[in-house]
Amino acid sequence: MSLKAILAKIENDAKKQSEEILKSARDEQKEALHQVKSRIKERHHRDAEKIRNKTEANARQMSNHVRKEMEKELLSHRRKIVDNAISESVEKVASAPDYLDLMSGLLLACDLQGEIEVVICAADKDRITPSFLAKISSDNRQFVLAEENHNDFGGIVMRSGDISLNATFSMISELNHDSMVMELSRLLPLEGQVE
Numbered sequence: 549m550s551l552k553a554i555l556a557k558i559e560n561d562a563k564k565q566s567e568e569i570l571k572s573a574r575d576e577q578k579e580a581l582h583q584v585k586s587r588i589k590e591r592h593h594r595d596a597e598k599i600r601n602k603t604e605a606n607a608r609q610m611s612n613h614v615r616k617e618m619e620k621e622l623l624s625h626r627r628k629i630v631d632n633a634i635s636e637s638v639e640k641v642a643s644a645p646d647y648l649d650l651m652s653g654l655l656l657a658c659d660l661q662g663e664i665e666v667v668i669c670a671a672d673k674d675r676i677t678p679s680f681l682a683k684i685s686s687d688n689r690q691f692v693l694a695e696e697n698h699n700d701f702g703g704i705v706m707r708s709g710d711i712s713l714n715a716t717f718s719m720i721s722e723l724n725h726d727s728m729v730m731e732l733s734r735l736l737p738l739e740g741q742v743e
Contacts, residue, residue, distance in 0.1 A: 630732045634725065638717040642671070642702025651676060651704060654715045655684045655691060660708040667694040667705035669716075676704070 641647070651672075658664065668676045681691035691706075698705055703716035721728065 627729065630729050633732060634721050634728055638721050639701050642669075642717060647702065648675060648680070652684055654704060655681075655706070658689065658706050658713065660706060660711060660713070661688050662708055663690045663692060665694040665707040666691050667696060667698050667707065669700050669702060670697045672702065673697075 641650070644650075655666070666676065666681055676693070678693050681693060685691050694705075694707070698716055700716035700718050703718075703720065705716060706713040
């Protein structure tokens with residue numbers, strides 16, 4: 549074999565070997581790229597899933613918070629409606645035609661004995677008079693009109709010595725406020741209900 553043929557063979561073998569090495573390197577590079585892409589894709593999928601879960605959890609939490617705030621607002625609004633209805637009712641009862649009958653009932657239910665001072669509001673000065681109180685008085689109880697007035701819409705305060713019974717309308721409604729709120733709230737439809 550001539551030197552030229554040997555060189556050609558070496559060159560040819562080196563070329564084949566370098567092509568095989570290049571092909572193997574390309575295959576390795578391709579596999580490495582594929583693995584890196586798969587890991588990036590997998591990480592991206594995990595990150596996207598975490599973000600989606602966190603976003604959904606935040607949305608649920610925000611929705612619950614908004615719902616609770618709306619419920620509080622609704623309850624507050626309903627409470628205002630009921631409170632206003634009670635206040636208006638107190639004023640209406642004070643000007644009702646049977647107001648003196650109500651006052652007679654309160655005075656007759658009084659269990660104090662002796663002389664009992666009756667404190668009225670300024671608006672009642674022409675209705676609850678000394679003669680009105682004299683008609684309700686008995687041998688055991690004498691109702692007398694007090695000199696001062698209370699500042700309520702209606703009702704009376706009865707005093708005998710150190711004992712004082714407050715039967716003003718605002719006091720009566722305050723003492724029964726919670727039960728009236730419960731009763732009146734049942735009459736108000738909840739949001740979304742049809743009356």
